[in-house]
Amino acid sequence: MTDQELIKRILNGDLGSFNVLVKQHERLVFHMVRKLVGNQNEDVEDLCQEVFLKVYKHLSSFKNEAKLSTWIGSIAFRTAMHYCKKNGIKTEELTESTPVSGADPSPEKALIDQNEKSYLQQQIDRLPLHYKTCLLLFHYEEMSLKEIEKTTGWPEGTIKSYLHRARKMLKDQLEQYQQINNAKHETTIR
Amino acid sequence: MKPLSDSELQDWLDGQLNLDAEQLDANAKKDAALYDKIYAELKADEHVAGATFGFSNKVMREVFLETERKKDRKQFLLISALLVAIGMMAAAVIFFFNISVAQLFANQSPMQLFLFVAFGLAVLAAIQYADKRWVRK
Numbered sequence: 001m002t003d004q005e006l007i008k009r010i011l012n013g014d015l016g017s018f019n020v021l022v023k024q025h026e027r028l029v030f031h032m033v034r035k036l037v038g039n040q041n042e043d044v045e046d047l048c049q050e051v052f053l054k055v056y057k058h059l060s061s062f063k064n065e066a067k068l069s070t071w072i073g074s075i076a077f078r079t080a081m082h083y084c085k086k087n088g089i090k091t092e093e094l095t096e097s098t099p100v101s102g103a104d105p106s107p108e109k110a111l112i113d114q115n116e117k118s119y120l121q122q123q124i125d126r127l128p129l130h131y132k133t134c135l136l137l138f139h140y141e142e143m144s145l146k147e148i149e150k151t152t153g154w155p156e157g158t159i160k161s162y163l164h165r166a167r168k169m170l171k172d173q174l175e176q177y178q179q180i181n182n183a184k185h186e187t188t189i190r
Numbered sequence: 191m192k193p194l195s196d197s198e199l200q201d202w203l204d205g206q207l208n209l210d211a212e213q214l215d216a217n218a219k220k221d222a223a224l225y226d227k228i229y230a231e232l233k234a235d236e237h238v239a240g241a242t243f244g245f246s247n248k249v250m251r252e253v254f255l256e257t258e259r260k261k262d263r264k265q266f267l268l269i270s271a272l273l274v275a276i277g278m279m280a281a282a283v284i285f286f287f288n289i290s291v292a293q294l295f296a297n298q299s300p301m302q303l304f305l306f307v308a309f310g311l312a313v314l315a316a317i318q319y320a321d322k323r324w325v326r327k
Contacts, residue, residue, distance in 0.1 A: 015250060015257075022249050026241035045242055052249045053256065120231045139232035164200055170228045171196075171221065178224075 003068040029076045035136050036080035051076045066150045074151040123173045131166035134159050194218045269320050280309045
């Protein structure tokens with residue numbers, strides 16, 4: 001069933017079709033909201049519910065200029081951003097000077113690799129909201145820059161700059177992490 | 191060997207720059223390897239927790255309640271409009287037939303009594319209708 005058919009059915013009062021829409025997009029909404037307000041936040045589910053209620057209320061105003069997922073993503077984004085502003089949530093900002101911490105104590109390469117992944121995830125979570133949003137939409141949701149522009153309302157050039165800066169920060173952090181780990185590994189061998 | 195700026199390297203990794211991997215210099219290759227890891231991590235599914243169990247059911251329940259609330263609001267408006275209309279009709283009848291309310295019971299003309307009873311019944315019917323909706327709920 002195409003998005004248009006689905007919307008038509010929902011607007012005709014078919015609640016079952018809305019259930020299909022929720023199931024199709026719940027992963028996107030949960031992922032976005034969790035990344036923006038924080039994984040451990042207890043309000044995540046309520047916020048996601050609020051997003052879908054807004055979708056239901058405003059579905060008649062949806063124009064097929066954008067993909068349905070982009071439109072739902074933009075509602076999730078605005079709802080999460082509003083929540084962050086209202087609750088003063090500010091993610092710890094990762095900067096070029098943030099020290100690398102928590103290097104792996106285990107000498108095992110496999111464990112080092114595993115921790116490298118966790119380390120990277122930690123750094124991604126610590127990025128400023130704007131950077132994190134761009135990375136999430138571009139890489140995980142595979143949205144184009146134009147779609148991200150429609151979702152967030154930020155200009156395409158700004159999004160591109162956020163993406164570059166965020167990835168550069170992550171690269172520098174990862175490089176530092178690897179250097180520390182290599183140094184530790186060499187010390188253990190000696 | 192082509193030295194690339196960090197920005198160009200990212201564009202290349204995004205597929206926006208046409209360049210062979212062999213054309214990269216050693217530094218760019220090293221950076222590209224780091225970026226590969228970052229890109230892989232950004233796409234990784236393992237850290238993505240999906241919706242909580244029964245989430246769509248909860249949403250559907252909320253949507254259903256919202257729909258009901260909307261219907262109730264409409265009903266409430268309808269009943270209010272009905273009551274106002276009945277009141278206005280009664281006022282119009284009193285004015286049109288030049289009825290004196292004080293004399294209504296004293297004179298007890300059949301027409302006046304009929305109008306009075308009809309008005310009373312209409313009010314009762316409206317109250318019953320509203321009551322039935324609340325009881326059903």
